[in-house]
Amino acid sequence: MTLRAVLIGAQTFNLTGVHADVEVMHRVLGKHGFTDIRARVEEEASYAGITQALRQLCRDTQHGDGVVVYFSGHGSLRGDLQYLVPVDIEQSTPTDFRGFLAAELTAMVRVLTRITPNVTCVLDCCHSGGAVRDAAHESGRWRLKSVTPAKVAHDDGLARAAALARRKAPLVPDVVRLTACQQHGSAFEAEVRPAAGRQGVFTAALADVLDTPAARQVPWSVLIARVRDRVKQQQMMQWPDAGGPSGRLPFSLEERSEPERLPLVRRDGRFIVPGGAVFGLDRKDSVRMVFPRDDPWREPTGREADESEEATVQATVDAMEGGDAVLRTPSEADALAGEVPLSAGLFTAELPPGSYALPLRVHDRRRVCVDGSGQLADALRRELAKSPRLAETHVGPVFATVLLHNGAATVLNRYGLPFREPLEATPSQVSRITGLLEDLARGDRVRALRDPENAALLSADVQVRFEIEAPAHGGVWRPLDAFGERLYDRDRYRVTVTNHSGEPRYFWVVGVGLSGRTALVTNDQPSGHRLEPHGAPHRSIRTTAPIRITWPQDVPRLGPRPETVHVLVGDGPMDMSVLTSVGPRRTAYATDPGLMPLLQEVWEACRDQAMEGAEEFHYCVHTVHADVLPRPREAGA
Structure with a gap:
């Protein structure tokens, strides 16, 4: 068996960190046993070069090999036309489109999976989600990895995409997809480390997580959660994801039946989660230790719990030793008193085979x-x-x-x-x-709010439009881009929300200002502005009054500073003032149970596994992230 990889880096349209991405992935894959690594940068990252490299990979790959296809560069989404941006994109003509279509990448990966099921596709570009399917804004701080070249003819690309779509080939079931963002999301490059130059934020986080011995025993679904935490630390508004058989261990076919199971060992009389840092564990997080029922040192106590197949003990991370999490368990006195359904042997014997730990509360630390x-x-x-x-x-x-x-x-x-x-x-x-x-x-966590991943997600039946006032054009309102806008002190924006559903909807405007403070902009209606169902005679569409951006007196006039505006849309009234109060209102948990996951994330900075599936409130989030400069806009701007 040979581990092979093709690493493609197309450094175009002001990106400067793509080559660094390829270099770091080359190094990390080498540490994971890859011996056939082919880098394609500069002129080799052309449309023809990418096509040739992937075709050659298909010819060389044999059954049982492990394969990685990696791309760093710009991604583009023009209507339904999704493609990677090679270095020769601007040489496109109406009959020769040089964009590498997502459908073409899918076809190449499908060929690979017919040879070997051990295929991983890693895409660090905007609109990367959905590029391998399963069922040119710039700032001084980061660069968006998305571009739609204005002078490039897409005619041939549309024709090629239509031809591929007509094949009606089945989706690719076996490939692990690691993507920097969702299909309609954004990816960035930035100076991830001081004086190290720019690099893809996703690639840097992925490399950091993989660059540990413990990562070999951690499934992709767990690793990607850790990657998200790293990306949050960079204050980047992107959401990495893992699709396909993401329960697999990295670059292998081994798949755990329960990916959330963490390893548990006994060392020097203490319980240890080896490599706990890779799982995101740190001090004060909690786990549940699970022990098989047939362990040789378990003593029956006559309790009903003893009839279950497994016995459990909750523990807290007491310390971190290197990358290992040291757990604090109930004392032997508690066990002897019957507080724990295990004997005192728990604290002296070796662990029985099959013991493991489950994360309960994992904090998102800054x-x-x-x-x-x-x-x-x-x-x-x-x-x-x-x-x-x-x-x-x-x-x-x-x-x-x-x-x-x-x-x-x-x-x-x-x-x-x-x-x-x-x-x-x-x-x-x-x-x-x-x-x-x-x-x-806390404000930074609110800034990173996004659509929930579980059953709490509200279907996309509401349209949200952000607009900025353009004083130079007689106060005309123009659309406000989701990323990359530069705003100024005293600028004004507004939000229009339209309900296209047949049910009432409620919306709130929440702002995280340049000071880092969080404010409920629609504080006149803390429980939400009601939108009547589509077709109702009144109030199925609302526009907020103009909202002015002001530079707080206690913030030094140095910039730019980030400004974030969220529009939360929900299916019922909720008192969202709890997001901006001085401290968490515990009574809100009882009165608004659907808000609990959101408040846990904002106030307690933790992912509570016990709360999964408990949501009653459904919502979605529409967001604008901009930079604000500490001076008024010039008259001609």
């Missing part, structure tokens, strides 16, 4: 660097160690840096801009600094 020393630094580190929502780090990307210098304490964002004016660097400021970090992290 990483903070404390740059300094002294009493204040020591006190801050102690507070960060107590928080399940923040964590100190000195390596990799950080959400914020607390700079202690010349008697001042300044909290900086990842671009080196201060969130607020400096504070006096004294121990008395510890609570104020940690409180600011918690507020900023």
